[in-house]
Amino acid sequence: MTEREKMLAGQPYDCGDSELLTQWHKAKNLMREYNMIESENLDGKNRILTELLGGRGKNLWITAPFYVDYGNNIYFGDNCEVNMNCVFLDDNKIIIGNNVLIAPSVQIYTAFHPTNANERCGEIKEDGTFEFCKTQAAPVIIGNSVWIGGGAIIMPGVTIGDNVVIGAGSIVTKNIPSNKIAYGNPCRVIKDNI
Template identity: 80%
Template sequence: MTEREKMLAGQLYDCGDAELLAQWHKAKKLTRDYNRLDSDNEVEKQRILTELLGGRGKNLWITAPFYADYGNNIYFGNNCEVNMNCTFLDDNRIVIGDNALIAPNVQIYTAFHPTNAADRFGAPRPDGSFAFCKTQTAPVIIGNNVWIGGGAILLPGVTIGDNVVIGAGSVVTKDIPSDSVACGNPCRVIRENR
């Protein structure tokens, strides 16, 4: 099993793997180029997004700056908007349904590390240095017609149902059911959204 296969399966994997680092560096170059474009350069923006993302529907708008780990694990439906300064750590799949609104400064994380330091780093090398830390992942799934408020943080493994509003500044640690308004740290449903 390759390190990429381990990564997508949620197993401990080596972030320093050559294949993973190559894709990571490619994504950093593509996002750098995207973030430097004039905001009205639609042709080049679409070319970069096609090369960067795993898949997307029609009418995707991402306002720069935008940051991703690998890019190719991010999938958008139709009619989605991502506002400025969002960070997607797509070490596993980030799947976003149709008609999503993602406000500024939203962070979506799929990666996490063992809490035990020895499990994170292993034994030190003879020179006293450490290898890349070990990492695990879990996908983040966002349904249709979802609005994620500014500064929200979505943690690994959460699923947000359809027709959900996540309040600004929320930290989503558990699944949020469809047709809900949820907010807080940790994020909790405060009412139905019908």
């Protein structure tokens, strides 16, 4: 099993693997280009997003700056908008449905690490260095017609149902069922969204 296959299967994987580092660097270079391209250069932006993302539907709008880990694990449906300064750590899949609005400074994380320092970093070598931190990842799935408010953080393994509103500044640590309005730290369902 390759390190990429381990990563997508939720198993511990080596972030320093050459295949993963090659894609990571490619994504960082594409993001630098995307974040610096003229705002009105829609053809250039579409070319970069086609090369970067795992898949996308029609009418995707991402306002720069935008940041990813690998890019190729991110999938958008139709009619999605991502506002400026969003960070998608796509060590596992991030699947976003149709008609999704993501406000500024939203962070979506799929990667996590052991909380124990020895498990996370391994043994320190004689020269003072250590291995890449041990990492695992879990997918994030966002349904259709979702609005995620500014500054929200979506944690690894979370699924957000259809027709959900996540309030600004929320930290989403657990699944949110469809047709709900949820906010807070930690994020919790406040009322139905009918």
